Amino acid sequence: MKIRIIAPITSSEIVSKTIPVLRKYICGNTQISLVNILKGPASLESIYEETLAAPQVAQRVLEAERDGMDAIVIDCMNDPGLEAAREITRIPVIGAAQSAMTLAAILCNKFSIIATAKRDRFPFELLIKRYGLIEKYTSTRSVEIPVLELHDNPEKLLSSLFVESVHAIQEDGASGIIFGCTRMRDMKQDLKDALQQHGLNPLIIDPSSAALKWAEMTAGLNLTQSLKTYPYGKSFLLPDHQNLNTEFTPSWNGLLNEAVKICVMVPVIQGYRGNNWLEETQKGYAAYARPTTQITVEAIQTGPATIENQYQKAMCIPELLLIAKKAEREGADALIIDCMSDPGFDAVREAVSIPVIGQTQACSFLASALSHRFSILGTRKDYAHKFTNQVAEYGISSRLASVRTVGLTVEEVETNPERLLKALLDAGELAVVQDGAHSLIPGCTGMIGLADALQEGLSERGIHVPVLEPPAVAVKLAELLTDLHLTHSKITWPLPPEKEISGYPISES
Missing domain, CATH: 3.40.50.12500 (Rossmann fold)
Known part of the structure; x- marks a missing residue:
């Protein structure tokens, strides 16, 4: 199986750090390759920047189809160009936000998103409504750290993630936490450990790994997006999308x-x-x-x-x-x-x-x-x-x-x-x-x-x-x-109280 990851940003430094983290989550017979876009924003932090990235994502999708990919991942919590991309290819296109939110909806009663900035709340809520998951959503909180500065001070990032997660759980009723940026992927275990030390055990989802595994699952099931929802539209491609890049894209096998x-x-x-x-x-x-x-x-x-x-x-x-x-x-x-x-x-x-x-x-x-x-x-x-x-x-x-x-x-x-x-x-x-x-x-x-x-x-x-x-x-x-x-979240489904249950051997098992 071959999966192409598209980072909808121009920053090659961010892209180069993604592969080593994600290889450990995929099977050895799965190959992943990663590309960024050639023009557009260095990071996505607004709807404005998302619209600039979407046409470049579409071009990368067409190149992935030409290169024989079995699935495509858009590695960004804004899911830029996801619906447009699904209309121009018949291979599955997976958005990081949709897959992370869907997994959270399967595994917990209510989820919160910990974003980079307060302004992210409105775009995320638009996506949640689009995906039909509004009943499972409770809040968006933010660490107030720009995307390009997330790795400058890991201690500050972890502290902010911890504080906002506690607020989300105790004040908003969240039983699951979704990282609001794929660059937060390295913090999952540290945040989990910090929360457990304080008696909190929520579901924590990293959208990068969630999207990659969702793509692997979807392709493995021989499924793709519905033609009824996303009518195939290659006949109306613009001239810019009819001349594709031909540069070599390296690939890596999974380690799992x-x-x-x-x-x-x-x-x-x-x-x-x-x-x-x-x-x-x-x-x-x-x-x-x-x-x-x-x-x-x-x-x-x-x-x-x-x-x-x-x-x-x-x-x-x-x-x-x-x-x-x-x-x-x-x-x-x-x-x-x-x-x-x-x-x-x-x-x-x-x-x-x-x-x-x-x-x-x-x-x-x-x-x-x-x-x-x-x-x-x-x-x-x-x-x-x-x-x-x-x-x-x-x-x-x-x-x-x-x-x-x-x-x-x-x-x-x-x-x-x-x-x-x-x-x-x-x-x-x-x-x-x-x-x-x-x-x-x-x-x-x-x-x-x-x-x-x-x-x-x-x-x-x-x-x-x-x-x-x-x-x-x-x-x-x-x-x-x-x-x-x-x-599944043990906040949503806590272990039952320890007590005798007469007539059933359940309490003894």
Whole structure:
């Protein structure tokens, strides 16, 4: 995989210090290269400067596509030229701000941005509204240090980051902190240590590494921005963008080579399924993982055979908690809940400190990052409202176009793939044509492996939208979070009080 990082500034000194920091976050078979713009501002600290950088970013995007890149990262928290760039290429273009904000929305209830200056608040709030994440945002605070002076006095920067983070947590209700400038990337561990010494443990996100891993994940899933949201527009390129630079751009391989252990928690019993169903489930998830990633599968022993109502959802959760705590104790790096109802999502996040992936939550935020609106293709009509409620709980309901259903039970979904695919194609077409969806999410993990066929079938009908594969998204997000040493905020999901719980072995596990 090849990823081009575009620094939308003219300062080559800043650019040269970026590669060594970022190489440690990417896999050994991923190559990264980095370019800056040839004319424009030395740093971006205003909307005015952002508009000057955007045309140069577009040119660098076209050059990256010509050079065979698989993904592009715009390494700036202003995301200059992001939407314009997405209209002139079919490879994924990732903005540092959008990826950092989306990760924060997945991992905490409310996030704050620590910017360089007070004037950054308005531009950041414009971006947050554009990305549909305003429900997850609480404040922007600032260190009042110009971008080009951030590294002149590291002690002063750390002190200012610490003070503003404490204010954001204690006064604004933040449970996650996002650095408001990619040049702050070196301060993450120092800030985390300083806050922990004072009893504070918020999520801290560096937008540079977040964007790079988001690009690696998106390209690894063979996804790109939606043509519905970003119509392909190379035919109207200006003359300046038809003559591209031809200078050599060096590249570096990633340094990451750590094994990741993921436990997939299955919230249903065997029921009507064959004796090898867990082995098949493991193979299904492993197909989306890196070769060094270890996938294990654990299912509940008592409970429902399917989850198609709130009662069945409630009945599986106590044993899921046991599985989660056992997996963490045995060294798992991340947990995936194998159900689009995300049963026990909040309870499990309270119970453990390793990342917990809910597939509807993960797919909803990824779909929102790739397109303006998405639809979910569920099973039965009488349970469709569950997705509306879930997406609302996750704070992203403004991006949900609709919930369409295939009119099948979970058992029918798992045992009749031909009928299922036809129903998915019909529901997907209605979601796009009638409801205005720009991307689609299959709404049952029993639909595993059908995303590519669904996307191909829709293309034959003249409908071109991204179709997400929930288990694949879950695996790639689990790898991403483990690589970045990120987990959900324990301010949002604190460990439960230590007390006896009668009748359950949970307190003893």
